[in-house]
Amino acid sequence: MQTHRSGCHREEEVSRCQRIWDMKLLTVSALLCAVMALTGAAVIPEEETGPDQEEETFLDKRSTSCAAPWSKFNGRCFRYFPKRLTWSRAERNCHSIGGNLASVHNIEEYHEIQRLVLTATYEHKPVWIGGSDAHQEGEWLWSDGSQVSYTNWCPGEPNNHGHQHCLQMNWGDEKCWDDLSCAKRLPFVCAKRT
Incomplete structure (x- = not known):
């Protein structure tokens, strides 16, 4: 006899349990994506240049300071x-x-x-x-x-x-x-x- 997650034993129960497990996983994934989209990505601080290092110059200043x-x-x-x-x-x-x-x-x-x-x-x-x-x-x-x-x-x-x-x-x-x-x-x- 095959045993599956959540104590499912018979074949029909295993199939039903698998669908429930898949729906839970899909729901958690969707919620995680929604949270990430709503909160936005964290801004990674720029590295500071030391006194003897040159600061790299870019043509598009938008990308370096904003x-x-x-x-x-x-x-x-x-x-x-x-x-x-x-x-x-x-x-x-x-x-x-x-x-x-x-x-x-x-x-x-x-x-x-x-x-x-x-x-x-x-x-x-x-x-x-x-x-x-x-x-x-x-x-x-x-x-x-x-x-x-x-x-x-x-x-x-x-x-x-x-x-x-x-x-x-x-x-x-x-x-x-x-x-x-x-x-x-x-x-x-x-x-x-x-």
Whole structure:
């Protein structure tokens, strides 16, 4: 008499037990793949060069200072996150990976962030960036502490309609900035220094 895993003895039981075992193994494999996909790959730290070693130079600086899926632009790394979060949760998420919600300092940076969103979603989706006037109405600050030196407000914005204290971009037909309630859930863009 043949004995199989889980104490299966008869041939029909062995076949049934084998199918159950195969389904358990398939389920565990699928869960493992899902966890890996959702958490992303760990970033491997770059090796430091010593005083008598030359640093290797690459033509594509994106690959050396902003590990995928980050994108380098103007000395910072940017990354689009499709998960819809409130502004404060999005900021905490960015902070947990060494950055902040993106600040925008010129039209080129704005277009680069738009490009990231468009590449990921095939449309100009509204997203959170790091502007807020929650501390004092009308005084907009970036969450990374940098100065607000560039703005791209839509006509009539910011209007604080219904306690709107957080900044979304790609709003309306003009794909410009709008103040929005911080409790709304949007995808977001993080930035960090290289």
